[in-house]
Amino acid sequence: MSYWLMKSEPDEISIDDALATPNLPWFGVRNYQARNFMRDGMQVGDGVLFYHSSCPEPGIAGVAEVVSTAYPDDTQFDPKSKYYDPKATQENPRWMMVDVRALRKTRLLSLQELRTVDALADMVVLKKGSRLSITPVTAAEWKTVMKLLDKK
DNA sequence: GCCAACGTTGGC
DNA sequence: GCCAACGTTGGC
Numbered sequence: 409m410s411y412w413l414m415k416s417e418p419d420e421i422s423i424d425d426a427l428a429t430p431n432l433p434w435f436g437v438r439n440y441q442a443r444n445f446m447r448d449g450m451q452v453g454d455g456v457l458f459y460h461s462s463c464p465e466p467g468i469a470g471v472a473e474v475v476s477t478a479y480p481d482d483t484q485f486d487p488k489s490k491y492y493d494p495k496a497t498q499e500n501p502r503w504m505m506v507d508v509r510a511l512r513k514t515r516l517l518s519l520q521e522l523r524t525v526d527a528l529a530d531m532v533v534l535k536k537g538s539r540l541s542i543t544p545v546t547a548a549e550w551k552t553v554m555k556l557l558d559k560k
Numbered sequence: 561g562c563c564a565a566c567g568t569t570g571g572c
Numbered sequence: 573g574c575c576a577a578c579g580t581t582g583g584c
Contacts, residue, residue, distance in 0.1 A: 415582090439567075439580095462582050519583080537565040539581045561584105568579075 410454045411545035412445065413533050414472070414508065415461040423458050423470035426510035434505045435481045436491045442542040447478040447504045455550055456508055459533070460516075461541075467518035468553065476507035514557045527552045 414434065416422070426432050437443055451474065458470035480501035483491035496502040522528055532543040545553070 417582095441567095466583070539566060541581085563584095564582100566579100566581080569577085571576095572574090 410449060410451065411457070411547065411550040412450065412454060412474075413457040413459050413468075413531075413543050413545050415459045415533075415541040417462045418460045418469070419463065422460065423510060423513045426458060426470065426472065426508070427513060429510075431475055431507045431509060433481075434508050435483045437481070437505060437541060438491065438493070438503060439541065442540055443504055445542045445544065446506050449544070450474050450478065450506050452477065455545075457545060457550075457553060458510060465516055465518055467516050467520075467522065468514065468557070469516055470510055470513045471554075471557070472508050472510045474506050475509045478504040478506050481505040515560060517553065517556055521556075525552065525556065 416426070421432070434446070437446065454474040456472040456474060457468050458472045460466055460469045480498075481491070481503040483489040484493040484496040484501065484503045485498065486492055487494075491503075493502055519534075522531070522534060528534060528549055531545065531549055532538060532540070
């Protein structure tokens with residue numbers, strides 16, 4: 409059982425959109441490290457912090473869980489998709505994704521607030537220059553975030 | 561829109 | 573295998 413933080417642009421898919429989609433395929437990841445986390449690290453039942461990025465108020469907006477292991481992301485084969493990858497083939501898919509189920513919308517735990525929490529100082533997503541859309545979260549960090557989400 | 565901090569590409 | 577040039581992410 410592991411924990412993750414997954415970024416989504418709310419303009420594309422918000423926590424509300426995710427709640428309306430029982431099994432949300434996490435398509436469009438085009439970064440090897442993020443792909444490897446999904447392919448090699450994620451298991452069904454893993455906890456996910458649903459993070460809104462590239463928006464007026466970036467931060468954790470909900471909680472989700474992983475509901476499938478990794479399988480090929482079909483958008484890589486579609487020339488019309490903005491996620492099309494001409495170097496990917498059906499025989500040799502390059503990009504993988506998992507399905508995610510949103511469990512609940514939470515209060516917005518903003519990036520600003522996250523940065524004030526000592527217990528979260530080492531969170532990968534808070535590291536300077538971190539642009540990874542999928543990052544691991546430790547059990548201790550998860551616990552801390554759950555407590556913070558219940559506050560207020 | 562700016563730009564720091566990456567990641568990727570491709571010539572050599 | 574190096575590394576300059578280029579592309580992307582994402583907070584501000």
